[in-house]
Amino acid sequence: MVEVVGVTKVHPGGVRALDGVTVGFGQGSFTAVMGPSGSGKSTLLHCAAGLDRPTSGQVVLAGQDIGALREPKLTAVRRAHVGFVFQSFNLVDSLSVWDNVLLPQQLAGARPDRSWAKELLARVGLAGREKARPGELSGGQQQRVALARALAGRPEVIFGDEPTGALDLSTGREVLGLLRRFVDELGATVVMVTHDPAAAGWADRVVFLADGRIADDMAAPTAEKVATRMMELTR
Numbered sequence: 001m002v003e004v005v006g007v008t009k010v011h012p013g014g015v016r017a018l019d020g021v022t023v024g025f026g027q028g029s030f031t032a033v034m035g036p037s038g039s040g041k042s043t044l045l046h047c048a049a050g051l052d053r054p055t056s057g058q059v060v061l062a063g064q065d066i067g068a069l070r071e072p073k074l075t076a077v078r079r080a081h082v083g084f085v086f087q088s089f090n091l092v093d094s095l096s097v098w099d100n101v102l103l104p105q106q107l108a109g110a111r112p113d114r115s116w117a118k119e120l121l122a123r124v125g126l127a128g129r130e131k132a133r134p135g136e137l138s139g140g141q142q143q144r145v146a147l148a149r150a151l152a153g154r155p156e157v158i159f160g161d162e163p164t165g166a167l168d169l170s171t172g173r174e175v176l177g178l179l180r181r182f183v184d185e186l187g188a189t190v191v192m193v194t195h196d197p198a199a200a201g202w203a204d205r206v207v208f209l210a211d212g213r214i215a216d217d218m219a220a221p222t223a224e225k226v227a228t229r230m231m232e233l234t235r
């Protein structure tokens with residue numbers, strides 16, 4: 001679903017955040033991306049999602065070589081195939097829950113699928129809260145709105161940048177359980193940056209970065225295995 005091939009990213013100022021990274025994320029898989037602070041996790045996510053352009057190398061997203069696309073075609077591909085969930089929720093406070101969920105499709109000029117949006121809000125446990133404003137909801141509820149919004153356009157891939165980073169333990173677990181269900185029941189592809197070994201334990205696989213390179217690729221992760229590997233990598 002997403003292929004990152006030999007990607008190097010040198011940020012302005014000369015920081016080599018990614019150094020020849022090759023990694024693929026298959027359809028219906030849930031991958032956690034981990035690594036020490038500054039190892040290139042966010043840069044990898046942004047390059048894979050077409051939010052940032054690699055200095056060299058190739059990114060294929062939903063069958064398209066996105067390096068070859070110029071704006072606004074790149075934005076159109078991203079809107080059609082990608083959903084995002086951020087640590088800070090990024091909801092629009094002046095809009096209702098319902099309008100927040102439909103917003104990306106409206107921005108994309110697509111006709112919103114209202115019955116799907118309604119089903120998604122029910123799946124994340126927010127049926128009946130359509131008219132509420134984000135400010136009236138708890139952090140966990142806001143992140144669940146963000147999840148419904150990320151999925152409303154039926155994207156093939158959902159990218160999460162520390163989606164549970166601002167949530168308490170039990171609310172974070174709820175959000176991870178929902179992501180897991182979206183993968184298992186809807187065949188979504190999830191790629192999530194996290195610092196939390198317990199969160200990574202919900203994934204099928206953990207890709208570890210260190211100094212802009214892939215340091216390890218762990219299948220069937222558990223919180224314990226992940227924590228041990230993290231300790232080794234930060235030593």
Ligand SMILES: Nc1ncnc2c1ncn2[C@@H]1O[C@H](COP(=O)(O)OP(=O)(O)OP(=O)(O)O)[C@@H](O)[C@H]1O
Pocket residue numbers: 011012013015016017035036037038039040041042043044
């Ligand atoms: N826009 C930018 N301009 C210049 N340097 C940047 C930019 N974005 C990231 N960097 C640098 O690139 C390196 C990798 O950053 P990145 O945010 O990808 O790491 P990370 O693993 O996500 O870190 P963290 O866990 O702290 O969020 C760091 O040295 C960072 O300072």
